[in-house]
Amino acid sequence: MIDxxxxxxxxxxxxxxxxxxxxLPKGYQKGKTRYVIVMGTVMSGLGxxxxxxCLAKLLQDKGLKVAxxxxxxxxxxxxxxxxxxxxxxxxxxxxxxxxxxxxxxYERMLDQNLSKLNFATSGQIYSSVLYKERHGDYLxxxxxxxxxxTGEVKLRLRELAMKTQADxxxxxxxxxxxxxxxxxxxxxxxxxAYEEGPHSCCYVALTYILEPSTLGEQKSxxxxxxxxxxxxxxxxxxxxxCRCEHxxxxxxxxxxxxxxxxxxxxxxSLHDSASVYSIPSMLRDSGIDFEVLRLLKIEDRIQLRHxxxxxxxxxxxxxxxxxxxxxxxxxxxxxxxxxRDSYASILNALEHAGIHLGCKVNVxxxxxxxxxxxxxxxxxxxxxxxxxxxGFGVRGMEGKIACVRYARENNLPYLGLCLGFQAxxxxxxxxxxxxxxxxxxxxxxxxxxxxxxxxxxxxKIEGLGGNMRLGGRDVEIKKDTLAWQLxxxxxxxxxxxxHRYEVDPQYIKPLEDKGxxxxxxxxxxxxxxxxxxxxxxxxxxxxxxxxLTSRPLRPQPMFVGFVAAAIKAxxxxxxxxxxxxxxxxxxxx
Ligand code: GLN
Numbered sequence: 001m002i003d004x005x006x007x008x009x010x011x012x013x014x015x016x017x018x019x020x021x022x023x024l025p026k027g028y029q030k031g032k033t034r035y036v037i038v039m040g041t042v043m044s045g046l047g048x049x050x051x052x053x054c055l056a057k058l059l060q061d062k063g064l065k066v067a068x069x070x071x072x073x074x075x076x077x078x079x080x081x082x083x084x085x086x087x088x089x090x091x092x093x094x095x096x097x098x099x100x101x102x103x104x105x106y107e108r109m110l111d112q113n114l115s116k117l118n119f120a121t122s123g124q125i126y127s128s129v130l131y132k133e134r135h136g137d138y139l140x141x142x143x144x145x146x147x148x149x150t151g152e153v154k155l156r157l158r159e160l161a162m163k164t165q166a167d168x169x170x171x172x173x174x175x176x177x178x179x180x181x182x183x184x185x186x187x188x189x190x191x192x193a194y195e196e197g198p199h200s201c202c203y204v205a206l207t208y209i210l211e212p213s214t215l216g217e218q219k220s221x222x223x224x225x226x227x228x229x230x231x232x233x234x235x236x237x238x239x240x241x242c243r244c245e246h247x248x249x250x251x252x253x254x255x256x257x258x259x260x261x262x263x264x265x266x267x268x269s270l271h272d273s274a275s276v277y278s279i280p281s282m283l284r285d286s287g288i289d290f291e292v293l294r295l296l297k298i299e300d301r302i303q304l305r306h307x308x309x310x311x312x313x314x315x316x317x318x319x320x321x322x323x324x325x326x327x328x329x330x331x332x333x334x335x336x337x338x339x340r341d342s343y344a345s346i347l348n349a350l351e352h353a354g355i356h357l358g359c360k361v362n363v364x365x366x367x368x369x370x371x372x373x374x375x376x377x378x379x380x381x382x383x384x385x386x387x388x389x390x391g392f393g394v395r396g397m398e399g400k401i402a403c404v405r406y407a408r409e410n411n412l413p414y415l416g417l418c419l420g421f422q423a424x425x426x427x428x429x430x431x432x433x434x435x436x437x438x439x440x441x442x443x444x445x446x447x448x449x450x451x452x453x454x455x456x457x458x459x460k461i462e463g464l465g466g467n468m469r470l471g472g473r474d475v476e477i478k479k480d481t482l483a484w485q486l487x488x489x490x491x492x493x494x495x496x497x498x499h500r501y502e503v504d505p506q507y508i509k510p511l512e513d514k515g516x517x518x519x520x521x522x523x524x525x526x527x528x529x530x531x532x533x534x535x536x537x538x539x540x541x542x543x544x545x546x547x548l549t550s551r552p553l554r555p556q557p558m559f560v561g562f563v564a565a566a567i568k569a570x571x572x573x574x575x576x577x578x579x580x581x582x583x584x585x586x587x588x589x
Contacts, residue, residue: 059293089343203238208243238262244270277321334367349550356585371403418543483558515534
């Protein structure tokens, strides 16, 4: 291979008299950052994000700085316009970027806030290339997939490396090797190792071993063909991780090793496991973390003492999973079909809270299309708490409001998330304040009591198409409220938002006069962000999406409080810890 130092010197700054093209961010230091590139073969849905985030966690535990990036094949600029029932939830980052749900997996596993640097789509790459073309940045060259589009991809990776000063950037390529959509990403990855030189990149291919029940044995042919496809694209995998229902037999691994040119010890079994939380230890046992360090020649950068401490914390958490002694059922208003991915963060947040409280959280999906006040009790009779999650549009809204009413009147723990916060305001306005026509202008544009509407300041930016409140914002917490206690008596907390409508300020006083407490609001603005009802087992709503910031080792306090209240309701045991005591317990973890 060409000496990459020489190559860098020769071609830094593109010129039209040679074939090299190497756009580099200013000050990029070759060799500081190494790259682990994760690609999928055979089929999608292998859990590349989970695999890559767990592997990144193992390196992070060793004291290395890691930065993940997901390269999406689709042409959308971000995930904001994607239907969550088709593509999974839209995960909003603190800087407001609307991304794929995999970014949630990375944030949770690495306990790290990510930004738009960690997410690229083909749409972003192409539009940046086209923008540069119009601005004459390509110095008279014909603009091509190679080197310009692939150059843009590498530029994004190097920018991430530079800005984060990461030891290792984890690149996850969306889709499957062989897709037309991601072919240029794979070519860019091939070029990356050529430019960065030996030991700069570690290619990991995730593949799938079939186990047809009619044969009763594992078949590796599809996996072999998948790897072959990658080799045809000029990428030699360094590690092959075999997804399979059961542990992959030695013989299948041997075959893949031979066909894939990969030493046997680097062909590992990544069989199904009961919980994602056990994957880090599965990877650790396979020794893949040290294989990666050796391949990248960065063994000297690790701190084993740091690892011992971090691993002990993780093991403490794992121990709690196996010690769940209670179970509760939480109702979530959402249609069952393909909901798991569309509400991924909520399910995770419930799970985190449950694990810390020693309680298994089961979920019952409640389709609210036919729910009315008279039958809400039927739908909710076997749940110990209810969540109305975020949503857009009008479908099932009246049913959700009926569920809120049932929860309020029957002391059933309630957590309203975004749309669920708005439903709680509408229900209270109608049934407690007597504003029978109360509604949201999203549902009924011309309604006479628009308790939820678009604020004038936001209407102004409507024309620019940007009237969604997106991303992390500070929330001022009112002293002596439940929220204040749950958040450990903090007076400012940071939550993430993705919505258009708000409580109309003219209704704040009437709502408060009847007993609704707004315990969280935007600093210096009459924008209500958390509500609660005193004298209730647990009744809280937030305009934010607290589920997005729950982490395995740092469960989100509202979820902890809510699950603790549900446990109390389910076991009807007054000696059990209430929401506040439970949240205090967790914050000490
Ligand atoms: N549709 C509501 C709004 O735009 C709620 C949004 C949400 O739940 N994410 O304000």
